[in-house]
Amino acid sequence: MFEHFAIAKGDRPNESCYLYAPVFPIRTGGMKAVIKRTTGPATAAAAISRWLHALVAQDVQAVTPLSLSMENPAEIGDRVWVAYPWVEGRPYEGSTAEITAAGDLLGRIHAAQVPDEDMPRFRWPDHDAASVEEDVTGLQRVLGKYAPELLEVVLSRMSPWLASFMTETLPLVRDADLPRAVVSMDFKANNLVYAEDRPVLIDPDNAEYAPRLLDLALSALLFHYESAGSPPRLFTSSEWAVFLAAYRRHVELTDDEIALWPTALRYMLLEWGTWTIIDAAEWDDWDDPHKQAFLIDLATVDLARFPLE
Numbered sequence: 249m250f251e252h253f254a255i256a257k258g259d260r261p262n263e264s265c266y267l268y269a270p271v272f273p274i275r276t277g278g279m280k281a282v283i284k285r286t287t288g289p290a291t292a293a294a295a296i297s298r299w300l301h302a303l304v305a306q307d308v309q310a311v312t313p314l315s316l317s318m319e320n321p322a323e324i325g326d327r328v329w330v331a332y333p334w335v336e337g338r339p340y341e342g343s344t345a346e347i348t349a350a351g352d353l354l355g356r357i358h359a360a361q362v363p364d365e366d367m368p369r370f371r372w373p374d375h376d377a378a379s380v381e382e383d384v385t386g387l388q389r390v391l392g393k394y395a396p397e398l399l400e401v402v403l404s405r406m407s408p409w410l411a412s413f414m415t416e417t418l419p420l421v422r423d424a425d426l427p428r429a430v431v432s433m434d435f436k437a438n439n440l441v442y443a444e445d446r447p448v449l450i451d452p453d454n455a456e457y458a459p460r461l462l463d464l465a466l467s468a469l470l471f472h473y474e475s476a477g478s479p480p481r482l483f484t485s486s487e488w489a490v491f492l493a494a495y496r497r498h499v500e501l502t503d504d505e506i507a508l509w510p511t512a513l514r515y516m517l518l519e520w521g522t523w524t525i526i527d528a529a530e531w532d533d534w535d536d537p538h539k540q541a542f543l544i545d546l547a548t549v550d551l552a553r554f555p556l557e
């Protein structure tokens with residue numbers, strides 16, 4: 249990968265700047281940049297790149313792959329790598345102004361019309377009894393170890409919800425033919441950098457064409473996760489109201505979306521939330537008091553904290 253991007257041996261970082269994935273800070277053409285993995289195959293990476301350029305052309309702030317003398321993004325072995333400029337700025341610190349600006353950016357992204365044949369499409373999951381069992385035992389194992397006092401209260405809600413996901417949650421959302429948009433499906437504070445008070449989306453690499461309501465639900469639940477400057481909890485109701493109001497300046501939600509919002513939230517809690525709670529144990533994130541407090545809030549959250557109206 250470094251050879252492809254012509255990074256001299258002495259200029260190659262030994263380590264990722266990120267614990268969870270390879271993200272290499274480098275210099276190229278005199279500029280600070282990062283090289284990281286993006287969604288493959290190359291046609292999908294190219295579609296994400298076109299989407300990012302289209303966003304920027306509409307004044308929606310996001311990174312775009314650097315234009316270099318070599319291919320970028322580039323398929324190298326069985327992975328696709330991309331070089332983005334390093335975005336100088338501040339991390340999120342939880343202020344009302346920052347929350348407003350983030351909701352505004354998400355709304356602008358969802359409102360941008362950029363259809364593309366090669367954009368990855370959201371795929372509905374298909375869980376059998378064994379994978380439900382795996383989620384339930386995963387929650388039991390992780391909560392039993394790190395938050396045993398919550399085991400019963402969390403499991404008594406999550407187990408029946410996980411068991412009925414394929415019959416009572418997924419079909420309602422899937423069969424409603426909800427409005428779709430190209431979304432990052434990872435719109436969280438740690439994927440934004442605030443430059444001159446406007447956030448820039450710096451991690452667009454999970455982009456897909458998906459029901460926009462699911463992307464909004466992901467932000468409602470996970471916006472504060474993994475960012476050191478965030479408070480150690482989900483949005484409060486009033487923070488959510490601020491985020492949502494800014495989002496709605498750009499997106500008019502349909503009646504179907506409004507009716508299905510509680511189901512969409514439950515969908516994301518069961519899919520992304522369960523995964524987040526279990527996967528965090530793989531990285532010892534439950535030992536970090538800041539992350540632990542967030543994870544406990546996530547596991548016990550009353551979804552009525554995030555109303556649409």
Ligand SMILES: Nc1ncnc2c1ncn2[C@@H]1O[C@H](COP(=O)(O)OP(=O)(O)O)[C@@H](O)[C@H]1O
Pocket residue numbers: 265266268269270271282284311332333334335336438439441450451453
């Ligand atoms: N272009 C960039 N400018 C500034 N910081 C960046 C940039 N890309 C990544 N980072 C930093 O590295 C972290 C991990 O990068 P990210 O692209 O989010 O990786 P991943 O796709 O694995 O989540 C970010 O949270 C951010 O702190």
Ligand SMILES: [Mg+2]
Pocket residue numbers: 438439451
């Ligand atoms: Mg990221």
